[in-house]
Amino acid sequence: MSAVVDEHDHDHHADDHHDHGPDKGLLRWVITTNHKDIGTLYLLFALTMFFVGGSMAMVIRAELFEPGLQFVDPAFFNSMTTMHALVMVFGAVMPAFVGLANWQIPLMIGATDMALPRMNNMSFWMLVAGVLLLASTLFMEGGAPNGGWTLYPPLVLQPITVGKALPFAIFSVHLLGISSIMGAINIIATIFNMRAPAMKLMDMPLFVWTWLITAFLLIAVMPVFAGAVTMLLTDKFFHTSFFNAAGGGDPVLYEHIFWFFGHPEVYIMILPTFGVASTIIPVFARKPLFGYASMVWATASIAFLSFIVWAHHMFTVGMPIAGELYFMYATMIIAVPTGVKVFNWTATMWKGAMTFETPMLFSISFVVLFTLGGFTGLMMSIAPSDFQYHDTYFIVAHFHYTLVPASIFILMAAGYFWLPKWTGHMYNEKIGQLHFWLSVISVNILFFPQHFLGLAGMPRRIPDYAVQFADWNMISSVGGFIFGASQLLFLYIVIDTIRGGTGEKVSDEVWEDAGKHGLEWTLPSPVPYHTWTTPPLTVPTEHVLDSH
Amino acid sequence: MSTNSTYYIPHKATWPVVGTVGLMIMLAGFANYLNGSSVGQPMMIVGLLTFITMLVGWFSLQAKESESGMYNHEVGISYRHGMMWFIFSEIVFFAVFFGTLWYTRNLSVPWLGEGATKELLWPAFDATWPTNGPGKVGGDFEPMGAWGLPFLNTLLLLTSGVTCTWAHHGLLAKNRDQLIKGLIATVALGFLFVCFQAIEYHEAYTEMGLTLGSGVYGSTFFMLTGFHGFHVCVGAIILSVVLFRSTKGHFSPENHFAFEAAAWYWHFVDVVWLGLFIFVYLM
Numbered sequence: 001m002s003a004v005v006d007e008h009d010h011d012h013h014a015d016d017h018h019d020h021g022p023d024k025g026l027l028r029w030v031i032t033t034n035h036k037d038i039g040t041l042y043l044l045f046a047l048t049m050f051f052v053g054g055s056m057a058m059v060i061r062a063e064l065f066e067p068g069l070q071f072v073d074p075a076f077f078n079s080m081t082t083m084h085a086l087v088m089v090f091g092a093v094m095p096a097f098v099g100l101a102n103w104q105i106p107l108m109i110g111a112t113d114m115a116l117p118r119m120n121n122m123s124f125w126m127l128v129a130g131v132l133l134l135a136s137t138l139f140m141e142g143g144a145p146n147g148g149w150t151l152y153p154p155l156v157l158q159p160i161t162v163g164k165a166l167p168f169a170i171f172s173v174h175l176l177g178i179s180s181i182m183g184a185i186n187i188i189a190t191i192f193n194m195r196a197p198a199m200k201l202m203d204m205p206l207f208v209w210t211w212l213i214t215a216f217l218l219i220a221v222m223p224v225f226a227g228a229v230t231m232l233l234t235d236k237f238f239h240t241s242f243f244n245a246a247g248g249g250d251p252v253l254y255e256h257i258f259w260f261f262g263h264p265e266v267y268i269m270i271l272p273t274f275g276v277a278s279t280i281i282p283v284f285a286r287k288p289l290f291g292y293a294s295m296v297w298a299t300a301s302i303a304f305l306s307f308i309v310w311a312h313h314m315f316t317v318g319m320p321i322a323g324e325l326y327f328m329y330a331t332m333i334i335a336v337p338t339g340v341k342v343f344n345w346t347a348t349m350w351k352g353a354m355t356f357e358t359p360m361l362f363s364i365s366f367v368v369l370f371t372l373g374g375f376t377g378l379m380m381s382i383a384p385s386d387f388q389y390h391d392t393y394f395i396v397a398h399f400h401y402t403l404v405p406a407s408i409f410i411l412m413a414a415g416y417f418w419l420p421k422w423t424g425h426m427y428n429e430k431i432g433q434l435h436f437w438l439s440v441i442s443v444n445i446l447f448f449p450q451h452f453l454g455l456a457g458m459p460r461r462i463p464d465y466a467v468q469f470a471d472w473n474m475i476s477s478v479g480g481f482i483f484g485a486s487q488l489l490f491l492y493i494v495i496d497t498i499r500g501g502t503g504e505k506v507s508d509e510v511w512e513d514a515g516k517h518g519l520e521w522t523l524p525s526p527v528p529y530h531t532w533t534t535p536p537l538t539v540p541t542e543h544v545l546d547s548h
Numbered sequence: 549m550s551t552n553s554t555y556y557i558p559h560k561a562t563w564p565v566v567g568t569v570g571l572m573i574m575l576a577g578f579a580n581y582l583n584g585s586s587v588g589q590p591m592m593i594v595g596l597l598t599f600i601t602m603l604v605g606w607f608s609l610q611a612k613e614s615e616s617g618m619y620n621h622e623v624g625i626s627y628r629h630g631m632m633w634f635i636f637s638e639i640v641f642f643a644v645f646f647g648t649l650w651y652t653r654n655l656s657v658p659w660l661g662e663g664a665t666k667e668l669l670w671p672a673f674d675a676t677w678p679t680n681g682p683g684k685v686g687g688d689f690e691p692m693g694a695w696g697l698p699f700l701n702t703l704l705l706l707t708s709g710v711t712c713t714w715a716h717h718g719l720l721a722k723n724r725d726q727l728i729k730g731l732i733a734t735v736a737l738g739f740l741f742v743c744f745q746a747i748e749y750h751e752a753y754t755e756m757g758l759t760l761g762s763g764v765y766g767s768t769f770f771m772l773t774g775f776h777g778f779h780v781c782v783g784a785i786i787l788s789v790v791l792f793r794s795t796k797g798h799f800s801p802e803n804h805f806a807f808e809a810a811a812w813y814w815h816f817v818d819v820v821w822l823g824l825f826i827f828v829y830l831m
Contacts, residue, residue, distance in 0.1 A: 023560070031560045113557045115626035118606075122564030129572035133579075167579035175575065181637050189629035193622060194555075223637045227644030234771065237582050239686070239761030242648060242771075246683030248764035250656035257644060 021529050033117035034529065035102045036422070041124050042099030043415075047494065049091030049131065050408075054484055056084035061446075061480035063463050064473050077463035078146035083138065085149035086169075089269070090176045091131045093403065096411050097272040098123075098183050101211050103422065105187060107520035107527065108205045110196030110535045115189035123182035130175030137165035145169045148461060150258055151229065153243040153251050157236050166236060170229045177222040184218035187211055196519075196535035202296070203539055205518050206289065209296050210275030213303045217264045217271070220307070225261040228254060252317055259310035267306045270402060271299055273370075273410040274341055277363050279518065280417050281345055283511050284360035285352030291344040298337035298344075305334050315386045324383045331381035335374065342371050357511075358432035362413035365440045366406055373401025376451065391461075394454025400447045405440070412439070412490060419494065420510045424526030425501035427493050435493065438486035445479025516540050556618045563606035570598030607789065611806070615798055624805050631809040635816050638779070642820050645775065649768045649827060653677050657764070680763020690756040692769060694829035697748045701741050702825050705780075708737035709818045712787075712811050720801045724794070731791040734814065738784035745777045772828055776820055783817045786810045 022028055022037065029041060059080045063071050072080070102120065106113055114120045137144040142163015147156035156166065191204070191212050204212075232254070234240040241247020243254050274295075282289045289295065311319060311327040319327075345367050354360070376398040380386050389395060412435075420426050449472035458469045465473065506525045514521040519539060523531055577591025613619065619627075659665060660682055661675025670682035678691040692698070715730025717723075749770075752758040760770040790810045793799065799807055 030565055031562050033558055033561050112555060116630055118558055118561040118564055119630070121561045122568060125565050125568040126571075129568050133572065133576060136576075164583045167582045168576070171575035171579055175572065181634075185630050185633045185637075188633055189626045193625045193629060219633055219637050220640055223641035224644050227641055227648075231648070231771070233582075234760070234767070239759075240767035240771065241681060241685050241761075241764045242652075242767050244681070244683075244685070244764075245656075245660060246681050247685035247767070248657050248660065248679045248681030249652065249767070250659070253648060253651050253656060256651065257647070 031121070033113070033121055035106050035114045035117070035120065036527065036529065038114075038120050038124050039099045039102030039104075042095050042102060042127075045124075045128065045131075046092050046096035046099055046411075047491070049087055049095070051487070051491070052135075053084050053087035053092055054487065056080045056087065057480065058484050060084065061477040064465070065477040066474065067465055067467050067470050069464055072463070074463045075146055076143060078148075078461060079138075079144040081461050082146050082149050083134075083144050086134060086145075087131070088403075089149070089265070090134075091127075093269045093407050093411070094180065095127055097211075097214075097269070098180075100207075100272065100276065100411075100414055100418075101183075101187055104418065104520065105190055105208055105211060106194065107523065107531060108208055108518055109191065109194065109199055110519055110532045110539065111190055111194035112530065112532050112535075113194075114186050115194050116186045119182050120186050123179045123186065126175050126179035126182065130172045130179060133168050133175065134172040137163075137168045140164045140168070150255075150262070151232060152258070153232060153235065153254050156232065157243075167233065170233045173229045174226055177226045180218050180222045184215035184222075187215040188219075191215075196532070196537075196539060198535075198537060199539045202293065205275075206278035206292070206295055206299075207272070207275035210271045210278075210299050213299050214268050214271045217268050217303055217306065221261040221264045221268075224257060225265075228257040228261065231257075252314070255314050255317060256311065259313045260307070262313065263310040264303070264306040266399070266402070267302060269407050271303065273366070273407045274299060276410045276414045276417075277345060277366055278341075280359050280363045280413055281348050281367075283417075283514050283517050284357060284363075285349045285354050286513060287348055287352045288517075289344070290347035290350075291340070294340055295344055298340040301337040302334060305330065305337070309334065312381055312383075312386070315383045316390045328381055328383045332378065335378050338374055342367060342374075357416070358427075358429060358436055359413040359417035361433065361436045361440075362409045362416070365436075366409045366413070369401055369405035369409070369440075369443070373398055373406060376401065389454060391459055392454035393450040393458045393460055396460050397447050397450035397454055400450070404447065405443050409439070409443075412436075415490070415494065417511075418520075419497050420501075420506045421520060421523075421525055422527055423498050423501070424506060425497050425499075426504040426506050427497040427501050429502075431489060431493055435486060435489040438489070439483060442479045442482035442486060446476055446483050447479070449473075449476045449479075554620050554622075556613070556620070556623050558613075563602050563609070567599055567602035567606070570595050570600075570602055574599060611793060611798065614803065614805070617803075619803070619805075624803070627805050627809070631805075631812060635812060638816065639820075642772075642775070642823075645768065645772050646823060646827060649772065652764050652768060657681075678765035680765055684763070686759055686762035686766055687757060689758040689762045689766065691765065692748070692752060692756070692758060692829060694825065697744050698825060698829045701744050701748075702821065704737050704741045704744070705818050705821050708734045708741075709815055711737065712814050716807065716811055719794075719799055719804055719807060722801060724797075727799075728791065728794050731787060731794060735784055735787045735791055738780055738787065738814075741780055742777060742784070745773070745780075769828060772824055776817070776824055779817050779820070783810070783814050786813060 022034070023032075029037065032038060032041075059072060060077070063069075063077055102114065105111070134144075140163060142165060145151070145156070145165045151169070191208060195204070231240065231242040235243050235249075241249045243249050243251045245251070278289055278295055309327060309331045311323060312331045315324060315327070349364075356364075376394070380389050380395065380398060416427060416432055453469050453472050453476070456469065458465055458473075508523065508525050509515045509521045510525060511521075517540060519536055520527070522536070522540075572595070574592050574595025577588050577593075577595055579588075580591060581588025657675050657677060657679055660670065661673050666673065673682035680686050680689060711730050711733040715727050715734065718726025718728075718730055758769070759766055761767075762769075787810050790807050793806065798804075
C-alpha cells in the first residue's frame with residue numbers, strides 16, 4: 001500500500017477527516033483528480049457555454065424580430081444557427097450532465113471517487129480544447145461554420161460555406177468525441193466496479209441507471225460521428241469520393257452516418273434528464289418512485305430503439321417506400337417506453353404530499369412540456385406529414401421543446417436540488433421561484449408560436465422571411481429576450497448560493513426525508529472533499545420499493 | 549470488511565493537461581496546414597512532440613506505480629473496463645468504414661447505374677465493382693488483388709496472434725524466456741506487416757494507378773487499410789513497450805494488466821484485418 005492512498009481509521013463516514021484537502025491556488029483546478037472538483041469544472045464550463053450559446057440565440061431572435069435584414073449579414077446569421085447548436089449540444093447540455101454524473105454518481109453509489117481519476121481530468125480538458133478549436137473559427141477569415149450543425153455535404157464542402165473553419169470544426173468534433181468517450185468509459189467503470197457492495201444493480205438510483213445506459217450510447221455513437229467528419233475532411237482535402245457521386249460515392253451516405261450518430265445523440269441529452277426527474281419528483285411527492293423497474297426497462301428500450309430509427313430525419317431525402325414505412329413505425333414505437341415514463345412520473349405524484357420548491361416546479365413543468373415536445377415528435381414520425389414539416393420552424397419548435405423546457409429545465413432543477421448539498425448553503429427560494437415562473441412563461445412565448453410558423457411553411461436557417469410570418473416571429477423574439485434575460489437570475493442564484501445563499505445552514509438531508517431516497521443525503525452538508533472512503537453498509541431502498 | 553481505502557486514487561495529475569495541450573496544438577497545426585498556412589507544420593511537430601512526451605511520462609508513471617504494488621485487484625478491474633470499452637469504441641469506428649463500403653457497393657453504386665440517373669446523367673456508366681464512379685475520378689486504375697502481399701500479411705498477423713498468446717502462456721507459467729521470445733516474434737511480425745503494406749501501397753501508387761483519389765474504390769480501400777495499418781503500428785509500439793518492460797523484469801502472473809491490454813488490442817487489430825481481407829480484398 002502506498003503513502004498516497006487515503007488512510008484513516010474512522011468507521012463512520014460522517015466526520016471523515018483527511019490530511020489532504022483541496023490544494024491551494026488556481027493550479028488545483030488544472031491538475032485535480034477529485035470527482036467533485038471535476039464535476040464543478042464541468043458544470044461551470046457548461047454554464048458559461050449556456051450563456052455563450054444563448055447569446056448566439058439572442059442574435060438569431062434579434063435578426064428575426066422583423067422581416068428583412070436588420071443586424072447581421074446572412075452568412076453570419078447561418079454561422080450563428082450552426083454555432084448555437086454545436087455550442088449548446090456539445091458545450092452546454094452534454095458537459096452539464098457529465099458534471100452532474102461526476103458529482104453525483106460516486107455519492108449515490110457509495111464510491112470514493114470515479115474509477116479512473118486521471119482520465120477524468122483529461123476528459124474535461126479535452127472538452128475545453130475541443131470547444132476552443134470550435135470557438136476560434138468565429139474569428140477566422142470566412143467566419144465560423146455556417147452549413148448547419150449537421151455539416152451536410154456537399155454544402156459544407158463548398159468554398160462559400162468552408163472558409164478556413166471546416167478543418168477546425170472537424171478536429172473539434174474529434175476532440176469532443178475523445179472527451180465524451182473517456183467520460184463514458186469512466187462512468188461505466190465506476191458504476192460496475194465502484195458500487196458499495198450492498199448496492200445491487202436494481203438498487204441503483206434512476207440517475208445512475210440512466211447515465212449507465214447513456215454512457216453506452218456515447219461509446220457506440222461518438223466514433224460514428226468521428227468517422228463521418230473524417231470522411232468530410234478527406235473528401236475536402238485528400239481527393240476521396242465518399243460523398244461525391246461522380247466518384248461513385250453518395251452525399252446521402254453522410255446523412256445516414258450522421259443520423260446514426262445524431263439520433264442516439266439526442267437521447268444522450270434526454271436520458272440523464274429522465275434520471276434527474278426521477279430523482280427529484282419522488283422527494284417532493286414524498287413517495288417512492290412509481291414503477292422503478294419499468295423505468296429502468298423503459299430507459300433501456302428507448303436507448304435500443306434510438307439505434308434503429310435514424311432515417312426519420314431523412315424522410316424527404318429520397319428513400320424506398322419500405323424504408324419510409326419501417327422508419328415511421330419504428331419511430332412511433334418510441335412513444336411507448338416514453339409514455340411509460342410520463343405515466344410513472346404522474347403516478348409518483350398522484351396522492352403524494354407534494355410541496356412545490358423550485359426544483360419540483362421545474363420538474364413538473366418538464367413532465368408537461370417534454371410531453372408536448374414528444375407529441376410533436378410523434379406527429380413528425382408520420383412520414384407523409386413530415387414532408388410538410390421538414391426543415392420548417394415546426395421542427396425547430398419540436399426539438400427546442402424537448403431540449404429547453406426538458407433538458408435545460410431539468411439541469412436548472414438539478415442545480416436547485418443539489419447546490420445546497422454541495423455548498424451547504426440554501427439558495428434564495430423567492431428568486432428561484434421568480435426564475436422558474438419567468439422561464440416557464442417566456443419559454444412558451446418563445447417556442448409555441450414557432451409551431452404555427454412551421455405549419456404555415458416558414459423554413460429554418462433563414463435570416464429573412466415573408467411578411468405573413470412577421471407577427472408570430474415578433475412574439476417569439478420577445479419571449480426569447482425575456483427567457484434569455486431570466487437566465488441571468490439563475491447565474492445570480494448560483495453565485496449567491498456558493499457565496500453563502502440565505503445564510504441558513506442546511507441539514508444533511510436538505511429536503512424533508514430525502515435520506516430515504518438516496519445515499520448522498522446521508523453525507524454531511526456541505527459534502528466533504530473526500531467521501532465514502534468506507535463504503536456504506538446499507539443503501540436506502542425507498543426509491544425501489546415498488547419493485548421489491 | 550470491504551473498504552474503499554485501498555483503491556488507489558491518484559492526486560495532482562499533470563500529464564492529462566500536457567497531453568491535451570499537445571493534441572490541441574497538433575490538430576490546430578494540422579488545420580492550419582490544410583488551410584495553407586506556414587505555421588501549420590511547426591505547430592504539428594511541437595504538438596506531436598508534446599503528445600509523445602505525455603505518453604512516455606504518463607506510461608512510465610503508471611508502470612512505476614504498478615510495479616510498486618499500488619494497484620489492487622479493483623483498480624485492475626477498472627483498467628480492464630477502460631481498455632475493453634476503448635476497444636469497443638475502436639470497433640465502432642471501423643464499423644463506420646465497413647458500413648460505408650457496404651453502402652457504396654450495394655446501394656449507391658448500383659443506383660448510379662440505373663433509372664433516371666443512368667438515362668439522364670451518365671448513360672455510359674457501368675455499375676460494377678471496383679469503380680471510380682461515372683466521372684472516372686482519379687483516372688484508370690488496377691484494383692488490388694488478394695493473393696499476393698495481402699494474403700502473406702494475413703498469415704503474418706494470424707501467426708503474430710499465436711506468438712502473442714504463446715508469450716502470455718510464458719508469463720503465466722513464470723517462463724520469462726518464453727514471454728520475451730514470444731513478444732519479440734509478435735513485434736517483429738507486426739512491423740513486417742507494416743513494411744509489406746508500405747510496399748503494397750508503393751506498388752499501388754507507382755504501378756497500378758490506384759490512389760486515395762481513385763474514386764470510391766480508392767477512397768474505401770486506402771481509408772480502411774490505412775486506418776488499420778495505423779492501428780497495427782500503434783499496437784506494435786504498445787507491444788514493444790510491453791517487451792521492454794518484460795526485459796526489465798516487470799509483470800507477474802497475477803499482475804500484468806499492460807500485457808493483457810496490449811494483447812487484447814493486438815487481437816482486435818488482427819480480427820479487423822480478417823474483415824478487411826474478406827470484404828476489401830476477396831469480395
